[in-house]
Amino acid sequence: MRCVLVILGSVCMMAAAEKLPAPRLIEMSRHPSAAFREALLASLGEAEVKKGTAVLGQGPDFIWAVESREAPELFVDDAPFAKMTRLKGSDLWFTSGQLKTGQAHWFHYVIGGARFGGRNDVPAFGADSYEHPGVPRGTLSEKRVHTSRIYDGMQSDYWIYVPAQYNPATPAAVMVWQDGHNLADREKWRAQIVFDNLTYEQKIPVMIHVFLDPGKVGDKAMRSIEYDTVTDRYARFLLEEILPEVAQKYNLRKDGYSRAIAGLSSGGICSFNAAWWKPEEFSRVLSWIGSFTSIQWHPGELDGGNVFPFMIRKQPKRNIRVWLQDGSEDLENNHGSWPLQNIQMANSLKMRGYDFHFSFGHGTHNPAHGSAELPEEMAWLWRDYDPGKMQQTYEMDPAEKDKPYYRVKIYSRE
DSSP, rough: HHHHHHHHHHHHHHHTSSOOOOOHHHHHHHHHHHHHHHHHHHHHHHHHHHHTOOOEEETTTEEEEEEEESEEEEEEEEEEEHHHHEESSSEEEEEEEEEESEEEEEEEEEETTEEEEEEEEEEEGGGGSOOOOOOOOOEEEOEEEOOOOOOOTTTEEEEEEOOOOOOOTTTTTEEEEEEEEEHTTTSSSSSHHHHHHHHTTTOOOOEEEEEOOOEETTEEEEHHHHHHHOSSHHHHHHHIHHHHOOOOOOOOSSSGGEEEEEEEEHHHHHHHHHHHHHHTTTEEEEEESOOSSTTTTTTTOOOOGGGGHHHHHOOOOOEEEEEEEEEEEEEETTTEEEEHHHHHHHHHHEEEEEHEEEESSOOSSSSSHHHHHHHHHHHHHHTOOOOOOOOOOOOHHHHHHHHHOOOOOSSSSS
């Protein structure tokens, strides 16, 4: 009998130590027990709890935990949040609450008057970033490898995501995503889930998604050369090599009205760059934490992305629709200032009357904010799309016309 009790006890402890989703932990927290403590540490990570960086969320529901001898105060988005509860007989404190979905958040603690722990870039995914019952899944192809002529033997991996609603008899819209391996992972940014839900809800058209990775020439990584160089070379690579190859298997629309391009960091400037040089081929742009900086600037020889805000102001207006996303804590290095350059981009687009949206949060150089708002971004980019058309003149939203330019306020110094 004693052996049976030992075995059963082990099973119970194993069950308690399983990683659980935030709603289940929140439910257990109403009647905290030893099992709750084990589940909390297993789910949030004991090391993270000690460092004050532990948080777990699902939809709007979040739970935090931290180890402290004194009562910690939790601040979320720089505002006092819910009071924390001490788990009896321990230095473990926890609390839960709801956050606005479709964006990223940040938090920290104050313990004994001193700031402790915390994290930026905590995404709160909305409903369309989770699987919906009855929504059919699209299909992800196997990895394919392309050998380029334009980039002299460069080899690039890519994947193709096809929605369940795709009909080979009907040409489909196209969206090209840079750093494609990130989207090939269904859970990482939840992009495939978003595509399935929005296509089913008819918030975006049926489209073929091309997840394209930067290439290599031998051992030489080509990402920055492809993405950060301000010429039409990458756009030609897509138009003359990648899309014709994809079109051998899928029936694609050929009008720029039905093509979008997206990326993050250097992939963000890459996407804008392709549309800038070829607006008749790519008319919709999504940029997360775009690197509109001097990474590939060679003075007197080649422009870098740092010139784009001024090119927008002084060159003929392109017929493109642009969503920019960045955060105040983004990079600052010898190539430039990511936050300031994105603000410059937004003001330049506004000055010239572009159809644009600027989403600016508190985040670092991280995809959390962009991925959290992906359903909104996609619906905005493809709003009013009419498959019966082949072109549209994009106009600034009237609500944007009445808003002021973005301004900078110094907050990190006296």
